[in-house]
Amino acid sequence: MTGIASTMSLGGAWGSEPFSVGFFSREDFKETKLNLLPSVRIFPLERVAVGLTLIETLATEESSTLDTEQTQNLLGGGPGITYYYPLSNLYVVGEFNLIIARETNKYKYGTSEYEDNYNVFAMEWLVGIVKALGEHATLDILGGASRASWKPLDGAGNGTDVCLGGIIRARCTICFNSGLFGE
Numbered sequence: 001m002t003g004i005a006s007t008m009s010l011g012g013a014w015g016s017e018p019f020s021v022g023f024f025s026r027e028d029f030k031e032t033k034l035n036l037l038p039s040v041r042i043f044p045l046e047r048v049a050v051g052l053t054l055i056e057t058l059a060t061e062e063s064s065t066l067d068t069e070q071t072q073n074l075l076g077g078g079p080g081i082t083y084y085y086p087l088s089n090l091y092v093v094g095e096f097n098l099i100i101a102r103e104t105n106k107y108k109y110g111t112s113e114y115e116d117n118y119n120v121f122a123m124e125w126l127v128g129i130v131k132a133l134g135e136h137a138t139l140d141i142l143g144g145a146s147r148a149s150w151k152p153l154d155g156a157g158n159g160t161d162v163c164l165g166g167i168i169r170a171r172c173t174i175c176f177n178s179g180l181f182g183e
Helices: none
Strands: 002-010 022-026 029-036 039-045 048-063 068-086 091-109 112-132 137-153 161-175
Touching (some): 039 068, 068 112, 091 137
Antiparallel strands (some): 002 161, 022 029, 039 048, 048 068, 068 091, 137 161
């Protein structure tokens, strides 16, 4: 079986930045973040999927009172593995993903502008449940943890930053061959 999953992770401030979607606003500060995680997986063994996940993050932060604006673009991808354990009418799932990405941050303070670039390395550990929606689709709800590190390029920043965070993820998977989970 070959499948494709399109994922939108939910988490806002609770999730680690490379894996979150959030909208945050208060009187003087507004943040909008969109993160897409499409993936392609195959089942080399029954109930074991391996594949590639891509990541695209677009984010903006603005403050009207401080006259500041920041835009973030993160693009990358990496391998992952998922195991599906069957229960009566759903599956329990365990998943591990590695992500290697390039992040660009552009800052504007009044009339001043500058840019920082980073290499990003992240790992995700997830568990959850998967419900079949017919013979060719599933709804997946997962939760877990991530660890991400940013290494500055071109003299940006002062070393490597590390972030530990939680993840809540909902996704829909479409399977192209008959049978789910390689069965």
